[in-house]
Amino acid sequence: MPAAPTPLTETPSTVLVVEPHTAATASLTTPLERHFPLRRAASAAAAEDMLAAGGVQVVVAEQRLPDRSGLELLAAVRERWPDLLRVLVTPNADVDAVAAGIGRAGLFQYLPRPFHPDNLLLTVTNACRFSRLRREHARVLAQRHPGAVHTGDLTPDPWDRRQRNWCLDAVVRGPDSPLEPICDQLARIAPYDIPVLLTGESGTGKELFARALHESSLRALQPFVAENCGALPDQLLESELFGHRKGAFTGAIADHVGLFEQADGGTVFLDEIGDVSAAFQVKLLRVLQEGEIRPIGSEQRKRVDVRVVAATNKDLEAAMLAGSFRHDLYYRLAGVTLHLPPLRRRPGDLGPICERLLREAARAFGTPLQRLSTEALALLNRYHWPGNVRELRSELQRMVVLSDGGPELGPQLLSARVLARASVADALPAGDATLKERVEALEAGILSETLTRCGWNKSRAATELGLSRVGLRNKLARYGLDLADGDVAKPPVSGDS
Template identity: 55%
Template sequence: MSRPGILIVDDEPLSLETLVRILDEEFEVRTATHPADAERILEEEWIQVVISDQRMPEMSGVEFLARVRERWPDLARIIISGYTDAEDIIDGINRGGIHQYITKPWHPDNLLLIVRNACRLVQLQRENALLALEMKMTAQALEQRIAQQRERLKRNFRLDGIVRSPDSPINGVCDQIARIAPYDIPVLLTGESGTGKELFARALHYNSPRADKPFVAENTGAMPDQLLESELFGHEKGAFTGAVSPRVGLFEQADGGTIFLDEIGEVSTAFQVKLLRVLQEQEVRPLGANRRRKVNVRVVAATNRDLEREIRAGRFREDLYYRLAGVRIHLPPLRERSMDIVPIARHILDAAQRDFVKPVEGFTQEALDCMRRYAWPGNVRELQNEIQRVLVLAPGPMLGADLLDPRILRAGPHVGTGLTAVPGVGERAVSLKERVEALESSVLRETLIRHRWNKTQAADELGLSRVGLRAKLERYGLLSSGDEGSAEGGG
């Protein structure tokens, strides 16, 4: 590590020699007998402390250090003088910005201590300036990074970027959101679990004038009232057991932006009163606080319940409902938009490959057909879970139907809505024979797919002969092309 640079300016050689002898062991010492020589040294070398004698023929030490102060203001300036007049000292401090005024005679140890402190002061000032510059650059970089992230979010949640087929019922939903996004009106999203209500809430936010402000989300049905009140409205230190520090609630965090209240139909009637007041007054009072705080948020709520039925049953306040449902948008379940299953599945697979770092070529056509036939009672969330599971289990580059869960393979061309629904049942009245045949057809298809259409293995599992299995396949139209000439164990 280089030693600090010291410049000593004195027209008396003996005095210079004495100062150099004392300081040379600890500092990098340069000397000058004239102010002009001293300034040339300052221009060429890194000096931290200038020590000047007061009495010099060309100019006084105070005058010289005043010139130094103008050109090199970051240096520490020390003057040595035999005069102890108070006016001289004050003049030196004011004109030359003197760090230390040393009077003769001085003690070597005291001189060393003064110079060390001066060097340390210069170093700290330099570090402080660099830190201030770094903080400024960091703040600018952070602002730029936040702006880039906001732009990326806006791109990710563009309405034309929501994955769907050209003839999807979701097109109407996107049209509604595009029309209402610019206006500060509360929105209630309804639909079954897993239909993407938070996705559309974010799309609503990032296509609105509030897009540059925060979007915060909370599942309001997942916690008791006190915890939910603390989460949404905040609390002061000591407001309740465990409140060891104050907390800013989500309403305040979302100030200027959007708050998404998911599962709003699960909120207790007692908490509904508190929430209604916040929506009416546009202000919150944290737990344990004496004063209310104004907030400016747009509220988007979501539920899988029929809130109008809940109102009639006395479980949901009608006045809160109308506060939330400025505009009501219904998201259709996946079974009502089977045309979206394939594009959504491929989109989910692309994301899963990146997350799991496991590249594959894609789905087989048979796998896509099976997914399209299935009802997906868990909607997009269930589809996502299934695709991630299939990707993890896949032994090769293609994701075949044999990897799908048996419940998906058993699905027929027309499906019911429940997990145990019988294929072909639910849309019209059918006879017992038709129900049995629909179930038998789905079991045959699921077994053959699992065995990759190896009829010998399928027949063994089902307890049928090869001839009996073939007869049933012909009956239900499950024979694939080329079956007539296939080998004994082939598909």
């Protein structure tokens, strides 16, 4: 049996427990009454009356109440008293039904029954500690920024737009970017100790967002640690996250402190969480539920206080239906889910991102700062970027090192892959084009890509394409591509022959 945590003794928070008088299960008040000032309500209506009187910092509610569900009550509490921390206790059978509304209620945590009383005590203790830290943080910010926005009885709201966006500057985006509402939502949830799941394709910046979330939170002065869960087998992953003792397995020549212990008080970022095995999912779930780790080879458990941010490029909901990912672990990780769109869905962001990446490349390589030509940027915008920002960084670094050091990077420096796909995408006719029109458009795209890459050296392009110079000239005339050197080819008019 785990040892009961020592609750806060300094200015204990008042906890409102909402549960029906006729509850068949163990009362929620029993584990808490010796540690916190408690108020009790038997219905949602009675709870709202008590909250209106003030003086409560944490609300713990049963899901099954006589007049409305606990989730509906906590969603209403969030609307009227957003600074109160909310904990929901629900029968295990109701977890699937409750999951869809967890984000709407903005829960600090939810507990499925049955649970150990110490687990409830730990959850409420952490909620009270977080409440006190948040009020202290707000007080300090109020002293530093007297003009901050005020809300409720917590004096200044430290999370007005000016305060919460300074840590999101690393997320480069243009005006009206699809990332803007995501950054706004991230800034809103950052102060609340709720787990976050980041989804999206590889290279969309999930770790960047996880760091921004950490820097926006009250844990910002504590460690941020990251681990790629898909890169390690189970035993090594368990050792990396939870630690091991000397001699626990072959090669364990010394004690190792795991990342959860290293990040105590801070944030753990678990990348590629969708790739972990079913066996490791069970171990991770236990750690998240109990708030304790047990290093490999040790009999002693250690309590840790971390916020978990997970990320995946897989569809975890589909994985749950297929039976390869646990429902209970998903709900532990996905307190709030943020989906990051791919770069091809963010055309307005490409220019600012390129500027940032070119500055990074200039610093890394010790070269003068360069800019993209209008033609090169247009071609980059037509490429679909399956590798997202990671692929774009590689492409721009390649252009920098292959350039002559001039102030502008032209389209001739783009890789064949980018030029070919961008040119073909630009050349393909829209609508109900015939097969002949589509084939001609593809041929024109290949010609345009090759000429651009060869700097409009027609002899070189003809040799590369296996054509005579006369044959190349005839094709260029046919497709209207016989332009002066340096011009950017345009797609042919559909139907030209």
